[in-house]
Amino acid sequence: MRIAFIGASHWHLPLYLDPALEIPGVGLAGVSDPDPGAAAALGARLGCPADPDFRALCRRTRPDFVVALGRHADMAEEAEFLIAEGIPFALEKPCGLDAAQVERIARLAEARGAFAAVPLVFRNGDFLALLREEAAAEGAQCMTFRFIAGFPARYRQAGCDWMLDPGPAGGGCTINLAVHFLDICRLLWGPEARPIAAAMSNAAWGHPIEDYSAVTLGRTGSELCLVETGYLYPGPTSTFDMHFAIRTPRRYIVAPDPGTVVLLDPSGRREVRRMHTTNVAHYRTFLRDVLARVRRGAAPLAGLGDMVPVMRMVDAAYALAARSGPFSPRPAAR
Known part of the structure; x- marks a missing residue:
C-alpha cells in the first residue's frame, strides 16, 4: 500500500509517518508541501518523490492513500481534489476554517462514497x-x-x-x-x-x-x-x-x-x-485502523460527517x- 503525505511540513507529520513506515507492506508514494524547499528536503530525507503541487504529485504517483495535512485554510481544497480523484484519505482536523467549509466537503464525500477519515483519535x-x-x-x-x-x-x-x-x-x-x-x-x-x-x-x-x-x-x-x-x-x-x-x-x-x-x-x-x-498515543492506532479499513472496504471510524457538528x-x-x-x-x- 503506497501512501502520500500532502501539506507535509505540518508538525503532526511524524505522528503519521513513523507508524506508517513500521507497517509491513506500506511504502511511501511521495510527499508534497507548498513550500518547495520543505518538499524537496522531505523527499530527499525520505527517498521518495516530492512536489510542491499536491495535485501533480497525486496524479503522477497515484497513491493508494493520502494523509492530508497543511494549513487549515487549505484543507477543504485538498479534500475536494482527493474526493474528485477517488483517492482514499485522512484529513487532519479541523478540516477547514469553519463549519461551512467542512459541511461542503462532507456533502461531496457522501455523494461520491469517498473514504474520508478524520483523526478524532x-x-x-x-x-x-x-x-x-x-x-x-x-x-x-x-x-x-x-x-x-x-x-x-x-x-x-x-x-x-x-x-x-x-x-x-x-x-x-x-x-x-x-x-x-x-x-x-x-x-x-x-x-x-x-x-x-x-x-x-x-x-x-x-x-x-x-x-x-x-x-x-x-x-x-x-x-x-x-x-x-x-x-x-x-x-x-x-x-x-x-x-x-x-x-x-x-x-x-x-x-x-x-x-x-x-x-x-x-x-x-x-x-x-x-x-x-x-491524543498523541492514538495517532499510531488511528493510522493502522484507517489503512485496515481501506483494505477491507469499510467506512472510517470518524469521517467528515462527524466533523461537521464539531465545527x-x-x-x-x-x-x-x-x-x-x-x-x-x-x-x-x-
Missing part, C-alpha cells in the same frame, strides 16, 4: 470507550477537560508560523485542541450538546490567536461540561497540563495524567486503570467569545 482509545460505557449506563452530569499544551513558539520552530495567524488557522487553541473534547461531549450527550458560554484570551503571548480558551457546554437539564485549552505549559511538544473529570451517579472518573484513570464510587473506593488519556460547536464558541469578552480571533459576525 480519542475514538481509537480505551478512555473514550470507558466514558461511553459509563455515560450509557448512568449519564454524565458534569465534565471538565483541561488540556493545556506548550508555548506557541513551537509552531514557529516547526516552520508552521501560520498557526499564529487566524487567517490561515481559523483561530488558536479552540479550533486546534478543543475539537477533541467537543467531539467527546457530543458523543456522550448526543446532538443536544451545545456551547452556552465561552471566553478567550491572548494575554500570555499577544498573538492574534487565542492562547487560552474556556468553553462551557450544556444540554437539556442542568448538565455542564467545561473545556479548557491553551498554549501555556512550559514543556516540550506532546506534553500537557491535563486533568479530566467526569461525574456520573455511579462514579467519579478522573484522568490526572497521560496514562492513568481513577474511578471512585460514592463510598470513595478507588479503582486505578492504566490507559492512554491524551458548528467551534463556530458557536467563537461567536460567544466575541460577544462576551474583549478578545476573539474571529469577528463577531462570522
Whole structure:
C-alpha cells in the first residue's frame, strides 16, 4: 500500500509517518508541501518523490492513500481534489476554517462514497470507550477537560508560523485542541450538546490567536461540561497540563495524567486503570485502523460527517467569545 503525505511540513507529520513506515507492506508514494524547499528536503530525507503541487504529485504517483495535512485554510481544497480523484484519505482536523467549509466537503464525500477519515483519535482509545460505557449506563452530569499544551513558539520552530495567524488557522487553541473534547461531549450527550458560554484570551503571548480558551457546554437539564485549552505549559511538544473529570451517579472518573484513570464510587473506593488519556498515543492506532479499513472496504471510524457538528460547536464558541469578552480571533459576525 503506497501512501502520500500532502501539506507535509505540518508538525503532526511524524505522528503519521513513523507508524506508517513500521507497517509491513506500506511504502511511501511521495510527499508534497507548498513550500518547495520543505518538499524537496522531505523527499530527499525520505527517498521518495516530492512536489510542491499536491495535485501533480497525486496524479503522477497515484497513491493508494493520502494523509492530508497543511494549513487549515487549505484543507477543504485538498479534500475536494482527493474526493474528485477517488483517492482514499485522512484529513487532519479541523478540516477547514469553519463549519461551512467542512459541511461542503462532507456533502461531496457522501455523494461520491469517498473514504474520508478524520483523526478524532480519542475514538481509537480505551478512555473514550470507558466514558461511553459509563455515560450509557448512568449519564454524565458534569465534565471538565483541561488540556493545556506548550508555548506557541513551537509552531514557529516547526516552520508552521501560520498557526499564529487566524487567517490561515481559523483561530488558536479552540479550533486546534478543543475539537477533541467537543467531539467527546457530543458523543456522550448526543446532538443536544451545545456551547452556552465561552471566553478567550491572548494575554500570555499577544498573538492574534487565542492562547487560552474556556468553553462551557450544556444540554437539556442542568448538565455542564467545561473545556479548557491553551498554549501555556512550559514543556516540550506532546506534553500537557491535563486533568479530566467526569461525574456520573455511579462514579467519579478522573484522568490526572497521560496514562492513568481513577474511578471512585460514592463510598470513595478507588479503582486505578492504566490507559492512554491524551491524543498523541492514538495517532499510531488511528493510522493502522484507517489503512485496515481501506483494505477491507469499510467506512472510517470518524469521517467528515462527524466533523461537521464539531465545527458548528467551534463556530458557536467563537461567536460567544466575541460577544462576551474583549478578545476573539474571529469577528463577531462570522
